[in-house]
Amino acid sequence: MPITDLKSLQDHLQEALEIEHATIPPYLCALYSIPEGTNREAASVIRSVVMEEMLHMILVANVMNAVGRKPVIAKEGFIKPYPGPLPHSDDSFVVELLPFSEGALNIFLKIERPAKAGAPPQPERFHTIGQFYEAIEEALTRLTKEMGPSKVFTGKEAEQVPPGRWYYGGGGDVVPVTNLESALRALKEVTDEGEGLDHTIWDGDKSEELAHYFRFAELREQRSFLPEDTEKSGPSGPDLPVDFGVVAPMRPNPRSDDYRAHPAIHRQMVKGNRIYTRLLRQLQTALTGTPDALRDAVPIMYEFRYQAEALMRIPSPLSPGMTVGPSFEFDQNA
Amino acid sequence: MTTPQGSYDAIIVGAGPVGVNIAKVLTDRGKRVLLLEAGRASGLSYDGWLSYVDTYRSAVMKEPNAPYPPNPNAPSTYAQDVLNIQHKIPILSGYQVEKGPLSFASTYLRSLGGTSLHWLGTCPRMVPNDFRLKTVYGVGVDWPISYDDLQPYYCKAEWALGVSANKDEQGHFGIWFPPEYDYPMERIPPSYSDGVYAEGARKASVRFGDRDYGMTVTSLPQARNSIPRENYALSSAYGTKHVGERCEGNASCIPICPVQAKYSALRTLGQMDKNFYTLVTQAVASRLIINENGRIGGVEYKRYESEGSNQYQTGTATATLYIVAAHAVESAKLLLASGAANSSDQVGRNLADHPFFLTWALNPTPVGAFRGPGQTSEIPSFRDGPFRTDFAAFRIDLGNWGWDIATFPPNSNVYEAAAANTFGKTLRRSLGQQIPRQLRVGYVIEQLPEPGNRVTISPEFIDPIGCFRPVIHYNVSDYTRKAMIAANKVSNALFHAMGIPDADIYTKFTPDSPGYMTYKQDDGTVVPLSFFGSGHHMGTHRMGVSRTDSVTNRYSRSWDHENLYVVGCGGMPTTGSSNPTLTAVAMALMAADDMLTQLG
Numbered sequence: 030m031p032i033t034d035l036k037s038l039q040d041h042l043q044e045a046l047e048i049e050h051a052t053i054p055p056y057l058c059a060l061y062s063i064p065e066g067t068n069r070e071a072a073s074v075i076r077s078v079v080m081e082e083m084l085h086m087i088l089v090a091n092v093m094n095a096v097g098r099k100p101v102i103a104k105e106g107f108i109k110p111y112p113g114p115l116p117h118s119d120d121s122f123v124v125e126l127l128p129f130s131e132g133a134l135n136i137f138l139k140i141e142r143p144a145k146a147g148a149p150p151q152p153e154r155f156h157t158i159g160q161f162y163e164a165i166e167e168a169l170t171r172l173t174k175e176m177g178p179s180k181v182f183t184g185k186e187a188e189q190v191p192p193g194r195w196y197y198g199g200g201g202d203v204v205p206v207t208n209l210e211s212a213l214r215a216l217k218e219v220t221d222e223g224e225g226l227d228h229t230i231w232d233g234d235k236s237e238e239l240a241h242y243f244r245f246a247e248l249r250e251q252r253s254f255l256p257e258d259t260e261k262s263g264p265s266g267p268d269l270p271v272d273f274g275v276v277a278p279m280r281p282n283p284r285s286d287d288y289r290a291h292p293a294i295h296r297q298m299v300k301g302n303r304i305y306t307r308l309l310r311q312l313q314t315a316l317t318g319t320p321d322a323l324r325d326a327v328p329i330m331y332e333f334r335y336q337a338e339a340l341m342r343i344p345s346p347l348s349p350g351m352t353v354g355p356s357f358e359f360d361q362n363a
Numbered sequence: 364m365t366t367p368q369g370s371y372d373a374i375i376v377g378a379g380p381v382g383v384n385i386a387k388v389l390t391d392r393g394k395r396v397l398l399l400e401a402g403r404a405s406g407l408s409y410d411g412w413l414s415y416v417d418t419y420r421s422a423v424m425k426e427p428n429a430p431y432p433p434n435p436n437a438p439s440t441y442a443q444d445v446l447n448i449q450h451k452i453p454i455l456s457g458y459q460v461e462k463g464p465l466s467f468a469s470t471y472l473r474s475l476g477g478t479s480l481h482w483l484g485t486c487p488r489m490v491p492n493d494f495r496l497k498t499v500y501g502v503g504v505d506w507p508i509s510y511d512d513l514q515p516y517y518c519k520a521e522w523a524l525g526v527s528a529n530k531d532e533q534g535h536f537g538i539w540f541p542p543e544y545d546y547p548m549e550r551i552p553p554s555y556s557d558g559v560y561a562e563g564a565r566k567a568s569v570r571f572g573d574r575d576y577g578m579t580v581t582s583l584p585q586a587r588n589s590i591p592r593e594n595y596a597l598s599s600a601y602g603t604k605h606v607g608e609r610c611e612g613n614a615s616c617i618p619i620c621p622v623q624a625k626y627s628a629l630r631t632l633g634q635m636d637k638n639f640y641t642l643v644t645q646a647v648a649s650r651l652i653i654n655e656n657g658r659i660g661g662v663e664y665k666r667y668e669s670e671g672s673n674q675y676q677t678g679t680a681t682a683t684l685y686i687v688a689a690h691a692v693e694s695a696k697l698l699l700a701s702g703a704a705n706s707s708d709q710v711g712r713n714l715a716d717h718p719f720f721l722t723w724a725l726n727p728t729p730v731g732a733f734r735g736p737g738q739t740s741e742i743p744s745f746r747d748g749p750f751r752t753d754f755a756a757f758r759i760d761l762g763n764w765g766w767d768i769a770t771f772p773p774n775s776n777v778y779e780a781a782a783a784n785t786f787g788k789t790l791r792r793s794l795g796q797q798i799p800r801q802l803r804v805g806y807v808i809e810q811l812p813e814p815g816n817r818v819t820i821s822p823e824f825i826d827p828i829g830c831f832r833p834v835i836h837y838n839v840s841d842y843t844r845k846a847m848i849a850a851n852k853v854s855n856a857l858f859h860a861m862g863i864p865d866a867d868i869y870t871k872f873t874p875d876s877p878g879y880m881t882y883k884q885d886d887g888t889v890v891p892l893s894f895f896g897s898g899h900h901m902g903t904h905r906m907g908v909s910r911t912d913s914v915t916n917r918y919s920r921s922w923d924h925e926n927l928y929v930v931g932c933g934g935m936p937t938t939g940s941s942n943p944t945l946t947a948v949a950m951a952l953m954a955a956d957d958m959l960t961q962l963g
Contacts, residue, residue, distance in 0.1 A: 066417060069410075077605055194590055197597070197608035238604070324552075331611075 032152050032168035035181065039098035041152060041165050042089060046100055047116045048158060049085045049219075051109050052140055054357040055126055055133065056082065061337045061355070062128035062277040071129060071271045074244045078137075080199030081222050081241070087190050087203055088215040090316040095206035096169075097183040103306070103313035105359050111282050115140065117161070119154040126354065128279040128341075129271075134249045141242035143224035143260070159220045166216055173209045182208055188318050195323040200238050230254055277341040279354035291346055294353055301336045301355045306363035308333060365643050371397040371682035372962055374662055376648040376697065379477020380628040380944055381931045381951045382688035384523050387631050388955040390639035394962055397641045397680055399664055401437040401689070402474035404644040406629045409602035415480075416621045427481040427898065428472055430619040435827050436667040436675070437473040437647055444470075459692070460824050460834040467837040468878050469716050469896030471690050475644055476628040478690065478898065479944070481618040483737050484586040484625045486526045486945040487758065488517050490536040490747045493939030500751040502842065503811045503937045507908045507917040508953075514539070516949035521584070522547050524626045524948060525598065528584035535581075536747040547595035550582045551610060554763045556730035556802065557582075557740035563861030564742060569853050571750045578857060580761065583741045584945075586626035587616070601629040612735045614764065625736075645670075649677075649830055651685065651701035651927070659685045659703070659927045665828050673827040684926050684958055688951070691900035691933035692833045695818040698904065698914075700831055704921040704929060709914050711819055713812035713902035715938045718839055718878070718894035720757075720806040720847045721769045722854035722870040724863050729799035732765035733773075738805075739763060745853065746940050755809035755846035758940040759853070765801035766869075768895060773798050804857065806850040808894075809940050810843050812902055839894065844882040847892045899943050903933035906950075918957035919950060926961070928954050 032038050056079040063072045090100045101107065114120040124140065127133040144157040150164035173181045189205040190196075196203050201222055204215040218233075225240035226233030232240040239247070239254060246264065247253055253266035285298040308329040315322035337355040345351045373389055375382045378400040386396045405411035419430035426442035433441070444457025461467060471478045491510035496503040518541065521528075527548040530540045561580035568575050587610045591597045600606040600623035607622035616625055623630070632642070646664045654660040662685060667675040687694045695711040698704045742759035750756075765772045776797055780790050810816075816838060820831035851870070858868055872879060878894035907913025910922035919934050921927040930951045932943040939946075 066413070069413065073603070073606075080605065198605050200605065328612075 030153060032164060032172075035096065035172060035176070038165065038168050038172060039093065039096060041168070042093045042096070042098065043101060044117045045089045045161065045165065046086060046093065046102070047107060047109065048118075048161070049082055049089055050102075050107065051116055051124065052082050053079060054108075054111065054355075055124055055136060055140075057337065058126045058279060058354060059129040059133045059137075061334060062279050062341055064275055064277065067275045068129065068271055070269055071248050074248060075129070077199050077238075078241045078244060081201060084196055084199055084201055084203065085219045085222070086312075087196060087316070088219055091189050091204065091206040092212050092215055094188040094316070095182050095184040095212060099317045100313075102316065103310040105361070107309065108357055108359050111357070115158070117153070117155065119151075119156050121156060126279075126282045126357070128354075129276045130273055131249065134245055137245045138242060138249065141223050141240070141245060143228065143240075143242055146228055157224065159224045162216055162220050166213055169212055169216075170209065178208055182206075182212075185318075188320070190316070190320040190323065195320065200232060225260075228260070230258060230260060278351045279341050280345045280348045280351040283340070283354040283356040285356050285358055287347060288353070294343060294346070297336075297340055297343065298353065298356055299360065301333065301340055302358045302360040303363035304329060304333045304336055305355070305357055306360045309359070310363070365641060367397050367641060367643060367678065367680040371395045371641075371680070373397070373684040373686055373958065374399060374680055374682040375686045375688055376662060377401070377477065377687070377689035377693070377931075378475050378628060378632065378642065378644075379688065379690065379931075380479040380524070380626075380631070381947050382477075382686070383628045383631045383635070384520075384948050385686055385688065385930065385951050385955045385958070386640055387523070387635050388952060389958065389962075390635050392959055393639060394959075395639055397643065397682060399646045399648050399662065399680065400475050400642065400644045401647040401693075402472075402644065403434060403437075403670065404475045404642075406474070406476050406480065406601065406627070407632075409600060409606075412601065412623065415619055419615065419619050425615075425618065427470055427618045431472055431474055431480065434473065434670050436645070436670055436673060438826055438832075439473050440470040442470055458826070458832055460832055462834055462836045464838050465880060466877060467714075467716065467835045467896065468894070469898040469900060471692065471898065471900060473690075473693070476632075479627040480629075482898070482944060483617050483942075485738065485760070485942040486521065486524060486528075486584040486586050487741070487743075487941040488533070488538050488584075489939040489941045489946055490538055492536065492747045492751075493756075493937060493941070496751070496937050502752065504907070506936050507906055507913075510537070512917075513946070513949050513953065514541075516952045517945070518544050519952050520945055520948040522595070523631065523952070524586040524945065525588065525595075525630070526584050526586050526945070527551050527589035528582060532581050533584060535743045545592055546584065548589040548591050548597075551585050551587060551589050551736060551739050553582055554731065554735050554739045556726075556732065556763060557761055559726060559730050559861065560740070560742075560761050560802075560857070563857055567856045567860035569856040571748075571849060572753070574749065576744060576748065578742050578744045578853070580740050580742055583738060583760070585736060585739070586945075587620070587736060588624040598630050598633075599623075601633050610736060614733060614735060614737075616737050646678075647828065647830055648687075648689065648697055649700065651687075651697065651703045652679065653701065653703055653924065657924055659924050665830065667828055675828045683962060684928065686928045686930060686958070688930045691903045691931055692818050692835075694929055694931060694933050695903035696820055696831050696833055698929065699818075699820050704904070704914055704923050704927060706923050707910060707912055707914060709814075709905060709912060711903050712814045712817045713905055713936075714816045714818055714835070714837065714900065715810040715812065715902045717807045717897040717899045717938060717940065717942075718810060718843055718847070719897045720808055720850050720892070720894050721803060722806075722851060722858070722868070723766045723769045723801065723803040724858050724869060725797065725800045725867040726802050727800075727862055727867075730802060732763070732799055732801045735763050737762065737764055737767075742857075745849075750849070753845065754849055755811070755843045756940045757809065757846055757850055758807040759850075760805040760807060762803040762805055764803070765798060766803050769803055772801060802858075802863075804854055806847070806854075807897055807940050807942070808843055808846045808850065809938050811840060812905065812937060813838070813840060816902075818903055839880065841882065844880070844892060847894065848882060848884070848890065897942070899932065899938070901932045901935045901938050901943055904929045905936040906934045907936060917953075919954035920957060928958065930954050
């Protein structure tokens, strides 16, 4: 069913926000499972992708604020459970929380897979994230034409996260959204960084970086792309060795409930969930009118990282040889 | 291996922050530059940098040179070599030979990027009266340039080094900025403990002579990445993308910023046009060749193949201009070894540091010690004032790393607790009660130019490839010792105003600490003192107005050789109390303008 009115467009943008967020926990689990000083190339790739996913959340939030809808982040249900499909997708694959591994990379590649040339926009039950965004872009353009820009872009400029200030550590930058042109530019940045620009392996940023899909493809093939390589040719450059053997053996899809019988571990998991929930609350504040609150989100991110890494060192009593890991659950009491 | 090719417009000896910033100016104008660097080039790859980080992490002594493995062919002094000189003179254990009477407690690094690999990044400007000390206060000497002369180059240097600060907080004692100017990045946020100090400082006051002095806490300009202002292109770590685009609070600025959010000379090197410069590392300049007409005709260097062997080849490189930027001690050594630029007999003399006087205490409540950059705020209140006729100016650094080098926590706390047979939960509780409350205040004190404080060379002291080791003669005069007495008075006033009882002030000066010394007060009582090195080697080739008592003119050009420049902190006639790298880079950029004029 196509997007026919502004409310439906706003709902779809909220869904986009949930989709972007849904990619972050699996990437963070892989990243934090890599001990410092090992798999440096892989860690750097995953870190750059996860930074850009955070950028995508901001970009979507800017579009939402511009079209008069407040993003909802710090709420039960915003985090979708793992294992599970990407929210609002066609359920064609299951996203899991895994340590850095071949299994994790296969999921990452499915998340970031490029749409086939000519694939239709899909506002519901999308196959690729790109097709979902295409439906949003189409609706945004159509509704702006039908209703007039002043009826669509009703947000306050002060609510927009500005460029060059709070976002760093990854490619691209924040686009403040005030009209159709900037809205489309913001959404294009999201899809270009993910699946590549116009069916190339590049993300279209000035920095000439690979799109996420192809960065992960390098890791799976353990080989780098050369500039002349294409999606079809695959990577033909130098070796890019990875070592799965040194990774923290996190038990897949941690859930705090699984550890109820182990209060000391349960307590540590709850601690992690509360930090993560505090982070969502801080983002909620920042993305609903006070962008400068993003500054204080950063220390919470570090706090979460340290707790996640600590959890990955705790041996799991449920599966000998494995460790516990962060469970990314919303905690009302945070 | 890269080798020099043909003749260059300029040869720069030393690829530290001063040398590479001159190289950047010259290459930007299409001049061909040869950079000769004594040390290794490890920092030139991101992996090389990470190997430094690994070395740091596994080091037992986290001292300023800990991440950078010893290089026998371009040796550096390590902090553990700086012993208490009372035990033995001369000290021969390290690279620098200490002749006393006090040990020169500072180290530097001979490696690509120089000491900017391990500096803290603090970048205050000097105050206008620092440049006219003789005229205003009747001590030291005047500079051949004023603050106003250097001001435009301060602006350029702050952009070159990437300094974070807000100019409206930096107008101390006549420091001014052009109306259209601001620092390239917004200030680094002050730490929590800065706020605790600020509250006390508001109430604190101290009397010197017939004047009462108040105290204020202000943000400290720092060469570390923060939020960029318009038009400033933020830099990532050398050789990789998206790393270090903000300070992450790793709290290891000294000896290494793991993400390179702190400026190092490698960053400038990465911004230079490769078509215009040649970088030759592992090449120790050993002699300047002086032509009959007095011009420099070449630089002789020793190129070693590996750090594992003392085999080397001697080469000579030639250029129109020669720029010695090898560090205050190394530059003096090279000039002395060449018999160059020394008709004034000032080369190597007037060696100064900022003796670093520390006081430490426990705050009544936790201040969040050990978080963030080494320091984020200062008390600038004693950088200038009428007291300078009597004792030295000082800048007050408010440390963020607990008691830091005063006692080396947290290890020292653990040792003490273990010695008291404390363990388990009691140990954790006692550490938790102490460490987060630790306050450490550092006083960066001026030292006057004194001819007896000097670097010399002697055939008796030679390194493995036949270059001279520096021989250091060093003392601290009463002008500076008296400032330490004043600093201690300021410290007590500050701590008391913060509600700290005497029992929680732990400052002590024991005869076994490296910088132990005493001061005889006017009433005849002898009081103990102690200082640490700031790593600010200055004064060994000072600029001046006359060729009879200085090594270079105001453009850092040698009075004796018109195509020779000697640049760096060694050129400073007096030291003020500002960390000197920013000023040295500003002086170097001023010199670079003169070089461009000469080159046409």
